[in-house]
Amino acid sequence: MSAEIPTEQWAQVVEKPGGPVTYKKIPVPTPGPDEVLINVKYSGVCHTDLHAMMGDWPIPPKMPLVGGHEGAGVVVAKGSLVDDISIGDHAGIKWLNGSCLACSFCMQADEPLCPSALLSGYTVDGSFQQYAIAKAAHVAKLPKDVDLEAVAPVLCAGITVYKGLRESGARPGQSVAVVGAGGGLGSMAIQYARAMGLRVVAIDGGEEKGQSCKALGADAYVDFQSSKDLVKEVREATPEGQGPHAVLLLAVSERPFQQATEYVRSRGTVVCIGLPAGAYLKAPVFDTVLRMITIKGSYVGNRQDTQEAIDFFRRGLVKVPYKTVGLSELQKVYDLMHEGKVVGRYVVDTSR
Ligand SMILES: [Zn+2]
Ligand SMILES: [Zn+2]
16 A cells, blocks of 8 residues: 655645636645645535635735645655554544644643644645645544545534534533524534534525525524524524524624624523634623623634544534535635535545
8 A cells, every 4th residue: 555656746726815726736745754645535625715715814824825624535655753643544634734732722632722733725735736744643533434525524614513512512402503504514513413412493594505404404494584583583493482502603794693692592602613704793792791691712623523523424423415526626616605606515526
């Protein structure tokens, strides 16, 4: 099992902020002492990749940039210090490409907060190429019976929503509202929530998204496009009519972020995960105090969250609806995202 590593490979490269991506040949990188080289077979496409290309986030991405942070593949080379991963192992490249492992955040398993964190497809090249590098300590370990194509979206979307649900503090039997439930993150959040014993109120716009949410196990669907009183409808969709114990905000527009505190149950928790460009949170102080509402952010997951999220998938508790296209067609996926026409997740096949 020692496939020849070529010197050149196909990649999608962002040459300047705003894009587009250019499909071209670039050199295959060489791993450093604490790194592995992964032959990426499939990579999911995340909304963050679009932001990275557009350069509309407060942190500037590297340029030129190879995006992508849901890469699933096979380890083909490793540095001299790597001894817990072997050539031929299956591994995933996730958003957190590496961290220092020595700061007070890393020491407490909050490595996504590490001031020296390396971000795949943002501050370092990511998985929209056939051969990508990651710090060995941070790659997701993928059991060999896990399908590389199907698991790709778990590596960002899955880990992110699983962590968000954990951060919400919602317990089995309680209710969680998933806002943006029809998108890539949302479809996974519904299933993780169900697998964790939670009732799900899915919120999104349009009938098509409603049908997909119900099919994935949502207990109720509230359509913000047709609803006359969204706050009332969400509350009524929970057993006592008091609203959900937690709200997972996965939306990519600002409005739902202002609304969540109105329908969350008293003592409930609003968890922000989606990142609408330039958006602000606004909540009435009076309600927040008198109803004891918690508003917090949740950002990807640590190494343990990663392995747990993958294990839910491996056990068949989470299925990811996805469409596969060639890596060469990445720009088309971005165009669809721009138009808000993506239902579920896109995965790119790096062999075409
Ligand atoms: Zn992502
Ligand atoms: Zn650190």
